[in-house]
Amino acid sequence: MRQILLAPGADELTYEIRGIVKKAKLIEKLGKEITWENIGDPIQKNNRIPSWMKDIVTELVQDDKTYGYADSKGMLKTREFLADLNNKRNGVKITAEDILFFNGLGDAIARLYQFLIPTARIIGPSPAYSTHSSAEAAHANTFPITYKLDPANNWYPDMDDLYNKVKYNPNIVGLLIINPDNPTGMVYPREVMEQFVSIAREFNLLIIADEIYQNITYNGYDAIPLSEVIGDLPGISLKGISKEFPWPGSRCGWMEFYNREASSEFDKLCTTLDNAKMIEVCSTMLPQLAIPKIMSHPEYSAYRKKANARIGQRSRIMEEVLKDVPGIMFNKTKGAFYNTIVFDEKVLNAKQYLPVEDQRVKGYLDQWLNEEDMPHDKRFVYNLLAAEGICVVPVSSFCSNLRGFRVTLLEEDEEKFRDTFTRIANCIRKYLASA
Numbered sequence: 185m186r187q188i189l190l191a192p193g194a195d196e197l198t199y200e201i202r203g204i205v206k207k208a209k210l211i212e213k214l215g216k217e218i219t220w221e222n223i224g225d226p227i228q229k230n231n232r233i234p235s236w237m238k239d240i241v242t243e244l245v246q247d248d249k250t251y252g253y254a255d256s257k258g259m260l261k262t263r264e265f266l267a268d269l270n271n272k273r274n275g276v277k278i279t280a281e282d283i284l285f286f287n288g289l290g291d292a293i294a295r296l297y298q299f300l301i302p303t304a305r306i307i308g309p310s311p312a313y314s315t316h317s318s319a320e321a322a323h324a325n326t327f328p329i330t331y332k333l334d335p336a337n338n339w340y341p342d343m344d345d346l347y348n349k350v351k352y353n354p355n356i357v358g359l360l361i362i363n364p365d366n367p368t369g370m371v372y373p374r375e376v377m378e379q380f381v382s383i384a385r386e387f388n389l390l391i392i393a394d395e396i397y398q399n400i401t402y403n404g405y406d407a408i409p410l411s412e413v414i415g416d417l418p419g420i421s422l423k424g425i426s427k428e429f430p431w432p433g434s435r436c437g438w439m440e441f442y443n444r445e446a447s448s449e450f451d452k453l454c455t456t457l458d459n460a461k462m463i464e465v466c467s468t469m470l471p472q473l474a475i476p477k478i479m480s481h482p483e484y485s486a487y488r489k490k491a492n493a494r495i496g497q498r499s500r501i502m503e504e505v506l507k508d509v510p511g512i513m514f515n516k517t518k519g520a521f522y523n524t525i526v527f528d529e530k531v532l533n534a535k536q537y538l539p540v541e542d543q544r545v546k547g548y549l550d551q552w553l554n555e556e557d558m559p560h561d562k563r564f565v566y567n568l569l570a571a572e573g574i575c576v577v578p579v580s581s582f583c584s585n586l587r588g589f590r591v592t593l594l595e596e597d598e599e600k601f602r603d604t605f606t607r608i609a610n611c612i613r614k615y616l617a618s619a
Contacts, residue, residue, distance in 0.1 A: 208575045214544055219574045219604050221591045226430040229594035234487055240477045254469040256462040258285030265476035275412035282441040284457055285467040289396055289424045289437035290315050297323040299456050308360035309333050311367050311582035328583055335513050335526045339370035343379055350387050358390035364397040364407050364519025367582055367590040371405045371519040377413045384417055390450060391419040397520035399428050402496030405518040418443050418450035434471035495521050498593045498601050505605045511616045524579055526588035532560035535619035538571035538611055545570050561587035564615055572607050
């Protein structure tokens, strides 16, 4: 072409969570059953939407007005409902004008980074959720900046690492928190949230909190909302319904702006995001209309509690199966529906393997393992896929120097769930003993 087309940061737009699906599909075409543990889609894992929720959506679909444009910022009654939910807490107060809807949080995240100048950096956690880290790196035309989450300390952040990176990099203008966390399943206690706020206050940072899993906690843990601890600092909360209802196909997420008046630069960013949505016209109307009807339904609270309890039970099954497996570091899952298992240092090497009986699958595996400089956890993940048909995601693809893999807690059939993780545990033992 006459000129190069892509900015350097475009190379960072990778998504191994879905990328590994292409390899799994090749095996599936050979007639092999695949156990999908790569993505957080409750519907794929046999989650049943309650009839009362379907009735609400069915009723809305019968109304012709549902088929029109929504308000550019999002339906006013829905934004008023969500603002009221926030304002019932002991924290910063907002109005409907502080809420902006998007076509899913992926859309919101992309828009947020789109309007930052390339030198303005947002530091986020590592292991990192790929949508955030890829978008931040692409906008900056370089690698993402991250702070460490420590698997030896319940996946809590290494605050010294965070503090020093912020202190010595004046380009960092914002701090990203994912709570509950994807991919680790960690939930931050209040004191950790307050430490984040303290660092943001000292260095005059914007705080961004991805809180899409805020209402998915269990085993006695609760997620502290950003709005309760942020005080008078500028902040953005990212929320949605794809995991909570769950309705991932709705593509419905929103931003909540906290303390717009705290900074003229922050207010300009919020205004720009508002204006960009007006140019786009609007986000999808149907799920917006459903939100207040579903979340205020008399059965909703009990429905969510039961769903959380089931995830909590599966987390205990996972702990029972994996906690004593040698060669790995296992942390209990507290929120969301993921767990990240990390291999101990130096237990992995390039000679390890799992036996694959089907020579057609073995042929695919041999091709995949030819990838140059492949991280050792990715080699394990490919072996697990070829040998057992279990599709997981390597930790190295989450912008991390750790080696391990992420799984989900979504399978509703507890017998099948236990079988899957028993197979994973057995494969870990075989793999580590193979060389």
